Amino acid sequence: MHHVVLDRWSRGASVIHRRDARAKTVATLMFLVALATAHRSFLTVGLGYFAILVAVMIAARLPLGAALARAAVVLPFTAVFAVISLAAGEPLAAMALVEKSYLSALAVLVLLSTTPLPELLHGLEHMGVPRYLLMVVQFLYRYLFVISEEAQHMRAAAQAKSASMRRVLFDRSKFGAAAGALGVLFARSYAHADGIHQAMLARGFQDRFRTLSRHAFRRADAVFVMAAVVLLAGARFFAEVWI
Amino acid sequence: MEPLVDVRDLHFQYDDGTVALDGLNFRLFHGETVAVFGANGSGKTTFVLHLNGLLTGQGAVSVCGMPVERKTLARVRQKIGLVFQDSDNQLFMPTVIEDVAFGPLNLGLDRDEAQARAHAALDEVGMAHVSGKAPYHLSAGEKKRVAIAGILAMRPEILVLDEPTTFLDPPGQTALLELLDRLPQAKILVTHDVDCARVLANRAVFFDKGRIAGEGSVEEVIARFHWDRTPLKRSASSRS
Amino acid sequence: MHIPDGFLATPVWAALDITAAPAVGYLARRAQRGLQQSKVPLLGVMGAFVFAAQMINFPVGLGTSGHLVGAALLAYTLGPAAAGVVLTAILTVQALVFQDGGVLALGANVTNMAIMGMLAGYLPFHLWGTGRWRRQAIFLGGFLSVLTSAVLALSELLLSGVAMPAAVLRISFGLFAVSAVLEGAITLAIMQALESINPDFVRKPQLNGGRVLGGVGLAAMFLAVVGVAFASTHPDGIWKLAGETGIASHAKALLAAPLADYQLDVLHSIWLRKAGAGLAGVTLIYGACILCGRLLARQRGA
Numbered sequence: 008m009h010h011v012v013l014d015r016w017s018r019g020a021s022v023i024h025r026r027d028a029r030a031k032t033v034a035t036l037m038f039l040v041a042l043a044t045a046h047r048s049f050l051t052v053g054l055g056y057f058a059i060l061v062a063v064m065i066a067a068r069l070p071l072g073a074a075l076a077r078a079a080v081v082l083p084f085t086a087v088f089a090v091i092s093l094a095a096g097e098p099l100a101a102m103a104l105v106e107k108s109y110l111s112a113l114a115v116l117v118l119l120s121t122t123p124l125p126e127l128l129h130g131l132e133h134m135g136v137p138r139y140l141l142m143v144v145q146f147l148y149r150y151l152f153v154i155s156e157e158a159q160h161m162r163a164a165a166q167a168k169s170a171s172m173r174r175v176l177f178d179r180s181k182f183g184a185a186a187g188a189l190g191v192l193f194a195r196s197y198a199h200a201d202g203i204h205q206a207m208l209a210r211g212f213q214d215r216f217r218t219l220s221r222h223a224f225r226r227a228d229a230v231f232v233m234a235a236v237v238l239l240a241g242a243r244f245f246a247e248v249w250i
Numbered sequence: 251m252e253p254l255v256d257v258r259d260l261h262f263q264y265d266d267g268t269v270a271l272d273g274l275n276f277r278l279f280h281g282e283t284v285a286v287f288g289a290n291g292s293g294k295t296t297f298v299l300h301l302n303g304l305l306t307g308q309g310a311v312s313v314c315g316m317p318v319e320r321k322t323l324a325r326v327r328q329k330i331g332l333v334f335q336d337s338d339n340q341l342f343m344p345t346v347i348e349d350v351a352f353g354p355l356n357l358g359l360d361r362d363e364a365q366a367r368a369h370a371a372l373d374e375v376g377m378a379h380v381s382g383k384a385p386y387h388l389s390a391g392e393k394k395r396v397a398i399a400g401i402l403a404m405r406p407e408i409l410v411l412d413e414p415t416t417f418l419d420p421p422g423q424t425a426l427l428e429l430l431d432r433l434p435q436a437k438i439l440v441t442h443d444v445d446c447a448r449v450l451a452n453r454a455v456f457f458d459k460g461r462i463a464g465e466g467s468v469e470e471v472i473a474r475f476h477w478d479r480t481p482l483k484r485s486a487s488s489r490s
Numbered sequence: 491m492h493i494p495d496g497f498l499a500t501p502v503w504a505a506l507d508i509t510a511a512p513a514v515g516y517l518a519r520r521a522q523r524g525l526q527q528s529k530v531p532l533l534g535v536m537g538a539f540v541f542a543a544q545m546i547n548f549p550v551g552l553g554t555s556g557h558l559v560g561a562a563l564l565a566y567t568l569g570p571a572a573a574g575v576v577l578t579a580i581l582t583v584q585a586l587v588f589q590d591g592g593v594l595a596l597g598a599n600v601t602n603m604a605i606m607g608m609l610a611g612y613l614p615f616h617l618w619g620t621g622r623w624r625r626q627a628i629f630l631g632g633f634l635s636v637l638t639s640a641v642l643a644l645s646e647l648l649l650s651g652v653a654m655p656a657a658v659l660r661i662s663f664g665l666f667a668v669s670a671v672l673e674g675a676i677t678l679a680i681m682q683a684l685e686s687i688n689p690d691f692v693r694k695p696q697l698n699g700g701r702v703l704g705g706v707g708l709a710a711m712f713l714a715v716v717g718v719a720f721a722s723t724h725p726d727g728i729w730k731l732a733g734e735t736g737i738a739s740h741a742k743a744l745l746a747a748p749l750a751d752y753q754l755d756v757l758h759s760i761w762l763r764k765a766g767a768g769l770a771g772v773t774l775i776y777g778a779c780i781l782c783g784r785l786l787a788r789q790r791g792a
Contacts, residue, residue: 010587014384039594044500080589081494088497088652095653104652107496112589119586123384125344127586139518139530143579145344146534148587151541152386153338158542165546183679185548189558190683192546193567196539197691200532202339205304207531209332210400211324211356216530219351219361219368342531 009077010151016069016120023067023121028130030228034235035118039111041239053106055242060113067121074120078113085109124148129218142216146203154196161188253277254408254436255301255313255330262296262307262460270296271307272460278408283437285447285468287477288457294440297457298410301438302327314407328357331401331435335413337393341385346377346396349385353404364403371403372396375429391422395429402433410438415446444468444478491643492584492599495592499650506646507597513605514578520571529572536568537576537583548676556672561603561639562611562631563677566619567684569693570612577604602642611635625678632677637670 017024023031038056045052064071085108092101119127125148128141165188255278262271270293278284288294299305303318303326311318314329334340343349347368354364372378375395385393394414401409414430415423427449430437439451447454447468454471456464464474472478498506521533540560547555560580564573581599584590591599611631618627644662648654654662684691 011386013587014386018382036593039495039592043495043498043503043594078589084492084494085496088647091655091658092653095655097653100653104496108494108592109496111495111592111594115586115593116589123344124587125348137515137518139522140514140575140578140582142530143533143537143575144582146342146531147537147541147576147579147583148534149342149344149385150338150535150538151583154535154538155542155545158545162546181549182675185546186676186679186683189543189546189680190687192543193539193680193684193691194687196535197532199336199339200535202334202336203342203531203535204529205299206332206334206340206342207352208304209302209327209334210353210404211327212352213324213356217352217355219348219355219365 009080010148012073012077013116013119014123016074017123019068019121021067021121023063025227026121026231027224027228028122028126029134029224030231031118031122032127032130032134033232035114037235037239038114041243042107042110042114045243050102050106052242053110055245056110057113059238059242060110060117063117063121067117069117069120074116075113078109078116081108081112138216150196150199153199154192157195158192161192251279252315253279255438256310257297257300257312258310260297260300260307260309260311262293262300262305270460271300271309274309274461276455276462278436278438280436282453283439283451285451285454285471286438286440286457287442287444287447287454287471287475292457293460294457295412296460298332298412298438298440301410302330302332328404329406330408330410331404331406333394333397333401333409333411333414335416337390337397337417338385340397340400341393344384345381346372346383346385346388347381350381350396350400350403353400357404367403367405368399371399374402374433375399389422390417391419391425394418394422394426398429407435408438409433409435410440412440413442414439415441415443444472491640492581492591493595493602493643493646494589495594497592497647497650497652498595498598502646502650503592503594503598506601507594510597510600510605514574514600517571517574517578517605521569521575533568533572533576534579536564537579540564540576540580541583548672550672556669556676558676558680559603559636559673561608561635562615562628562673563680565608565612565635566615566628566631566677566681567691567693570609573608573612574604577608580604598643598646602639602646606642607635607639610638628681629674629678631674633670633674636673637666640666640670 038059042056045056061071064074082105085105089101089104092098092104122130125145128145132138132141165184255276257274257276260271260274261269263269272293274293274297276297286294286297296305300307300311301313301318303311303320303323306318313326316322316326316329318326341349343352347365350368350371351361351364354367355361359367369378369381372381375398377392377395377399380388380392380396385396388396394417398409409430411430414426418426423443423446427446430450437450439447441447451468454465454468455462456471456475456477464471466474495503540558540563543560544557547557549555561573561577564576567573568576578600581591581596581604585593585596585599611634614627614630614634618624621627640662644654644659644666681692
């Protein structure tokens with residue numbers, strides 16, 4: 008599954024992986040904003056942005072083909088609107104939609120495949136995002152692996168049961184069975200939450216999360232952010248003035 | 251000698267009216283490992299949750315000489331470590347090292363000290379090499395060891411293990427038993443696995459309807475309550 | 491429908507990021523008041539549940555199937571504030587880890603689904619959740635949550651100048667209506683399953699303190715209804731509106747809309763002003779609600 012692959016990639020070792028999560032977050036946000044606000048001769052500029060991302064991916068030793076393919080998950084959604092734009096006689100708009108949505112997705116994918124999510128969340132906390140929300144995200148991500156495995160077992164069981172009684176029209180009993188399965192999954196999730204809570208209390212939790220990891224914003228991180236600024240501003244300036 | 255755990259006349263009733271504990275008496279002494287047997291629903295888990303104040307019923311529970319009450323909870327929870335059945339619920343932090351350091355950080359240790367303790371605990375259970383991994387990537391046996399490390403990092407005097415061998419494959423079970431046998435703490439072992447109890451425990455109690463129906467050596471209790479798997483009589487057709 | 495980056499005009503995504511941030515902060519504080527930090531695991535696990543639930547298909551016949559979206563279900567089981575936090579967390583993970591929905595567009599998606607959609611879904615349950623019309627209220631909540639989110643997303647796309655001819659709009663509304671009915675049915679079926687497993691899973695609608703959230707929910711629903719009426723009666727109007735807002739952003743050379751160069755020139759039209767008034771209205775209602783909430787909270791605290 009997608010998140011398992013990204014999680015594995017994010018635990019690699021490279022000059023990009025070693026950068027502080029905050030530096031990478033800031034660089035990615037700048038990239039996204041530059042992309043969102045770019046408008047002239049987008050094809051050429053788009054190639055420039057693409058080149059930047061590919062360079063980062065090579066530096067991070069990510070599997071290039073696989074990463075490029077994974078970012079294509081946005082394309083089905085975009086394609087619908089691109090086709091509509093084409094039909095409305097706006098081929099340039101259609102192309103801009105495809106390019107921008109793909110490059111944005113790729114940028115976020117590069118961030119997440121070079122920064123483990125927990126580390127990213129830590130960085131965001133230092134950047135002022137409410138801790139409560141980030142803790143919920145952290146638990147969501149941790150138990151996504153557990154609960155979705157349980158859901159897979161249930162789906163397999165449901166399929167095994169219903170394979171023999173296919174019906175073309177609406178089948179009320181199957182609908183009810185799916186609802187029942189989700190009811191059970193809900194109850195199990197609730198039980199997990201109770202168990203986690205007990206385990207936390209058993210290890211002395213007193214209503215406040217303390218964490219181990221620290222972040223050091225090194226000179227290399229500052230250089231990284233500066234490089235991103237120069238690169239993006241330069242690309243922008245180049246596009247505005249010469250193209 | 252003063253008992254490490256002393257439970258006297260404990261009663262507990264759930265909100266829906268189910269009586270889970272009905273006048274329970276239990277003691278655990280230094281150096282002991284006590285196996286807790288009993289059918290599902292006989293009150294074993296409810297009993298365990300009383301030992302560190304996750305549930306409170308009527309009666310007296312004391313741990314290391316301290317009565318278990320609001321004031322003493324923090325100290326009690328340091329002294330008595332619960333290893334729950336489902337390791338996934340116990341390993342809730344994003345990485346192994348952060349999870350093992352969770353307890354020490356709650357004890358008020360600073361980060362360096364908590365990290366040092368976590369590393370030591372991981373070493374003790376032979377899991378130092380996974381410290382940077384996410385719990386999701388571990389096998390069931392590895393998860394259980396890390397969960398135990400999370401408890402050991404708090405330096406408890408008593409370990410309470412709830413069905414430690416479930417979900418483990420046979421080699422994993424053997425490795426876990428070796429580890430538990432090596433740990434010096436007094437242990438309460440809640441289990442259906444009689445072989446595990448035979449290896450580790452020097453005493454057993456049998457729970458029935460929220461009280462202790464009998465106690466003695468592991469073999470005595472197993473024999474008295476017929477608590478062993480009996481060989482099935484198989485028909486000739488199923489054997490072929 | 492999660493909007494990716496690259497679709498929304500800069501003023502639209504920026505404005506919605508700016509509105510969503512304090513809204514989520516408010517919901518988080520409210521959720522924390524009801525459930526302490528020790529309940530964080532519950533919210534996280536419930537988020538994981540909604541994710542995983544989307545793997546279970548509900549057969550609707552003719553070989554097609556739908557799945558749970560979950561905004562209304564979460565509001566019924568965790569209460570609206572906690573549901574908003576969980577949904578925001580879900581959208582964040584989807585945007586970051588699954589590239590489903592943009593990062594700059596996160597504010598838009600959070601506003602549409604985690605705030606407006608969720609509150610519109612909670613409203614009927616809040617009003618009629620205990621009475622004789624309970625089943626209908628649960629169904630209606632699921633229906634409204636999806637319809638509201640979808641209509642808001644569509645209006646934002648239109649405001650950003652994404653091309654959408656009248657025929658496409660009509661089809662979209664048809665599809666939205668179908669998926670909204672489906673969500674209503676799924677939500678009702680799961681709620682019945684839950685109540686048979688353990689009635690405690692479902693929160694009793696609380697009348698005290700829910701006024702602010704009820705108000706925002708009502709506003710969200712109102713917006714959705716106006717949006718539907720507007721779009722169905724004036725599809726050409728929306729088409730024009732698209733052009734105009736594109737031009738509006740063209741004026742600000744650097745902060746331009748993605749499609750600025752390709753738009754028509756009808757700057758001072760009435761549609762633009764209407765759209766502006768609409769946005770200002772939402773912001774005002776929203777600001778007023780937060781203010782009221784603060785005042786109420788302070789009074790109670792005093």
